[in-house]
Amino acid sequence: MTIIDGNKISAQLKAELKEQVEQRLNAGKKRPHLAAILVGNDGASETYIGHKVKACEFVGFKSTIVRLSSEISENQLIEEIQKLNTDKDIDGIIVQLPLPKHISEERVIETISPQKDVDGFTAVSAGKLLIGQKGFVSATPAGIVELIERYHIPTAGKHCVVLGRSNIVGKPMAVLMSRKGYPGDATVTICHSKSENLSEITKSADILIVALGIPNYVTADMVKVGAVVIDVGITRIKSDTSKTGWKIVGDVNFDEVSEKCSFITPVPGGVGPMTIVSLLKNTLEACSKKS
Amino acid sequence: MTIIDGNKISAQLKAELKEQVEQRLNAGKKRPHLAAILVGNDGASETYIGHKVKACEFVGFKSTIVRLSSEISENQLIEEIQKLNTDKDIDGIIVQLPLPKHISEERVIETISPQKDVDGFTAVSAGKLLIGQKGFVSATPAGIVELIERYHIPTAGKHCVVLGRSNIVGKPMAVLMSRKGYPGDATVTICHSKSENLSEITKSADILIVALGIPNYVTADMVKVGAVVIDVGITRIKSDTSKTGWKIVGDVNFDEVSEKCSFITPVPGGVGPMTIVSLLKNTLEACSKKS
Numbered sequence: 291m292t293i294i295d296g297n298k299i300s301a302q303l304k305a306e307l308k309e310q311v312e313q314r315l316n317a318g319k320k321r322p323h324l325a326a327i328l329v330g331n332d333g334a335s336e337t338y339i340g341h342k343v344k345a346c347e348f349v350g351f352k353s354t355i356v357r358l359s360s361e362i363s364e365n366q367l368i369e370e371i372q373k374l375n376t377d378k379d380i381d382g383i384i385v386q387l388p389l390p391k392h393i394s395e396e397r398v399i400e401t402i403s404p405q406k407d408v409d410g411f412t413a414v415s416a417g418k419l420l421i422g423q424k425g426f427v428s429a430t431p432a433g434i435v436e437l438i439e440r441y442h443i444p445t446a447g448k449h450c451v452v453l454g455r456s457n458i459v460g461k462p463m464a465v466l467m468s469r470k471g472y473p474g475d476a477t478v479t480i481c482h483s484k485s486e487n488l489s490e491i492t493k494s495a496d497i498l499i500v501a502l503g504i505p506n507y508v509t510a511d512m513v514k515v516g517a518v519v520i521d522v523g524i525t526r527i528k529s530d531t532s533k534t535g536w537k538i539v540g541d542v543n544f545d546e547v548s549e550k551c552s553f554i555t556p557v558p559g560g561v562g563p564m565t566i567v568s569l570l571k572n573t574l575e576a577c578s579k580k581s
Numbered sequence: 582m583t584i585i586d587g588n589k590i591s592a593q594l595k596a597e598l599k600e601q602v603e604q605r606l607n608a609g610k611k612r613p614h615l616a617a618i619l620v621g622n623d624g625a626s627e628t629y630i631g632h633k634v635k636a637c638e639f640v641g642f643k644s645t646i647v648r649l650s651s652e653i654s655e656n657q658l659i660e661e662i663q664k665l666n667t668d669k670d671i672d673g674i675i676v677q678l679p680l681p682k683h684i685s686e687e688r689v690i691e692t693i694s695p696q697k698d699v700d701g702f703t704a705v706s707a708g709k710l711l712i713g714q715k716g717f718v719s720a721t722p723a724g725i726v727e728l729i730e731r732y733h734i735p736t737a738g739k740h741c742v743v744l745g746r747s748n749i750v751g752k753p754m755a756v757l758m759s760r761k762g763y764p765g766d767a768t769v770t771i772c773h774s775k776s777e778n779l780s781e782i783t784k785s786a787d788i789l790i791v792a793l794g795i796p797n798y799v800t801a802d803m804v805k806v807g808a809v810v811i812d813v814g815i816t817r818i819k820s821d822t823s824k825t826g827w828k829i830v831g832d833v834n835f836d837e838v839s840e841k842c843s844f845i846t847p848v849p850g851g852v853g854p855m856t857i858v859s860l861l862k863n864t865l866e867a868c869s870k871k872s
Binding site for chain 2: 317346396412413414415416417418419420421422423425447448449455457461464466468469470475476477478479480481482484485487491574
C-alpha cells in the first residue's frame with residue numbers, strides 16, 4: 291500500500307512553478323499576478339487567503355488582496371471585479387467564498403472574465419470542461435488529477451466511483467475521469483445522498499473518490515481490496531489526543547481502509563496541499579496566454 | 582412492458598406549444614423566431630433543416646434559413662452569426678452541423694449569444710447545465726428527460742447507466758440524471774468505448790440510456806428484467822423487407838430487449854421525434870425571457 295504524499299508532490303510542483311517564473315522573468319516576460327477579493331472579516335477566509343498569498347510569494351507571483359467591507363452592495367462588488375477584469379497586470383482573479391448573504395455568489399462569480407477565472411468557477415469554465423475545450427479546471431479536482439498522474443495510477447477502463455456531486459469537486463471530478471485520454475477514460479459512477487445500495491457500488495470501485503464532508507464515512511467493508519482511495523473530506527473534530535483539542539479528519543476511516551487498498555491519500559497531507567498549487571498553475575497559465 | 586411513444590408525446594407537446602404561441606399573440610406579444618444557418622448543400626442537412634422549419638410553422642413560430650455557400654470563410658460566417666445575435670427579432674440561432682472542414686465548429690458555435698443558443702451547444706450552456714444554473718439544454722437530452730417525465734418513470738436513487746460520452750447526448754444526459762430533483766437524483770454511470778465489463782454494468786442498470794451509434798448493440802443478456810431502456814441510436818441499414826431497401830435501426834435489439842424491460846423507446850418513433858420539439862421549447866423560452 292502506498293500513501294499518496296500530497297505535501298511532497300505539492301512541494302515539487304511549487305519548485306517547478308518557481309523555476310518557470312524565474313525563466314519568464316529572465317526572458318523579460320511579465321510576473322504572474324493573482325488578485326483575491328476578500329469581503330468582510332471571516333477568520334477562516336482570512337486564513338485561506340493568507341495561505342494563497344504566501345504560496346504566491348514562494349513561487350514569485352505578485353498578489354493583491356482587495357479587502358472590502360461586508361456592507362458592500364452586490365453592484366459595488368461587481369464593479370470591483372470589472373476593474374480587475376480590465377486591469378492588464380492582473381492575470382487571475384479569485385473571490386473568497388462564502389460572500390455575505392445579501393450578495394448573489396452566482397452573479398458575482400459570473401462577472402469574472404473567463405480568461406482570468408483561475409478558480410474555474412464560472413459557467414464558461416465548467417462548460418469548457420464538460421465539452422472538452424481547454425479551460426481552467428477548479429483547484430481540488432485539478433490537484434487530484436495531478437496526484438493520479440504523478441503516481442502513475444492507471445485509469446483507462448477502470449471503474450471510478452465519485453461520492454458527492456458538488457460543483458467544485460464531485461461533478462468536475464466525474465467529468466475529468468470519464469474524458470478521453472489520461473488521466474481519464476474511466477467508467478465513472480457518480481453517487482450522492484439519494485443513491486441506494488451505496489456500499490455495493492463503492493465495493494466495485496477500482497478508484498474511489500470521496501467528497502461528502504462526512505468524517506470517517508467510508509469504512510473497510512465498503513472498499514475493494516487493491517482499490518485506489520482519494521479522500522477529499524476535511525472536517526475538524528474534537529480530539530482528546532491532540533494538543534489543540536481538535537484534529538482534522540477525512541471522509542475515509544484511514545486506519546482500516548489503508549490496510550485494504552493499493553493507494554490512499556491521508557488527511558491532512560493528501561489532497562489538501564494540492565489545491566493551492568493548482569490555483570497557482572492556473573494563474574501561470576492565464577499569464578502565459580497573454581505573453 | 583410499455584412502449585414509450587415519442588410520436589404521441591411530441592405531438593402533444595407541439596399542440597401545447599402552439600397553444601402558448603396563440604396566447605402570446607393574443608396578449609400582443611412577439612412571435613417567436615428561430616434562425617437556422619445552413620452552410621453548403623448537404624442533403625441530410627437540408628432534410629433536417631426542412632423538418633425544423635416545418636415544425637416552426639406548425640406551432641406558429643417565424644423561421645429564417647440563412648443559406649451560405651460552402652466556400653464562405655470562417656470570419657464571414659462569424660459575422661453572419663453576430664448579425665443574428667444583435668437582431669432583436671431573432672430569439673434562437675442554430676447552426677446546422679457539420680460545417681465545411683476549413684471552418685472551426687467550436688469557434689462558430691461559441692459566437693452564438695448564450696441568450697439565443699437554443700441548441701445548448703455553447704460552453705456557457707454546457708457549464709450552466711453542469712453547475713445547476715438555468716440555461717438551454719441540448720435537444721436530445723431534453724427530449725429524453727421529457728419522455729421520462731411524461732411516463733412518470735421514477736429516477737431518484739435508481740441506477741442509470743449511460744452508454745456513450747458525446748457532448749450532445751451522453752455527457753449532458755449523465756448530468757441531467759444525476760442532478761437534484763426530478764427527473765434526476767439517480768446514481769449515474771457513464772460508459773464508453775474504453776469501459777471494461779460493459780455487460781456487467783448494463784445488467785445493473787434500472788435505467789439504460791444508449792447513445793453509441795452501433796446498430797443492435799444492446800442485446801437481451803445485457804439488460805436487467807424490468808429495466809427502462811432509452812435508445813438514442815439512429816442508423817440507416819440495408820433491408821430486404823422494406824420497400825426503399827433501407828431501414829432505420831437503433832442501438833438496442835428491440836425485439837429481444839423489449840420482452841425483458843418495463844419501458845422501451847422504439848426506433849424510429851421514440852427519442853427521435855422529441856428532439857425538434859425540445860428545440861422549439863427552447864426557442865419559446867428564449868423569446869419569453871425577452872418579453
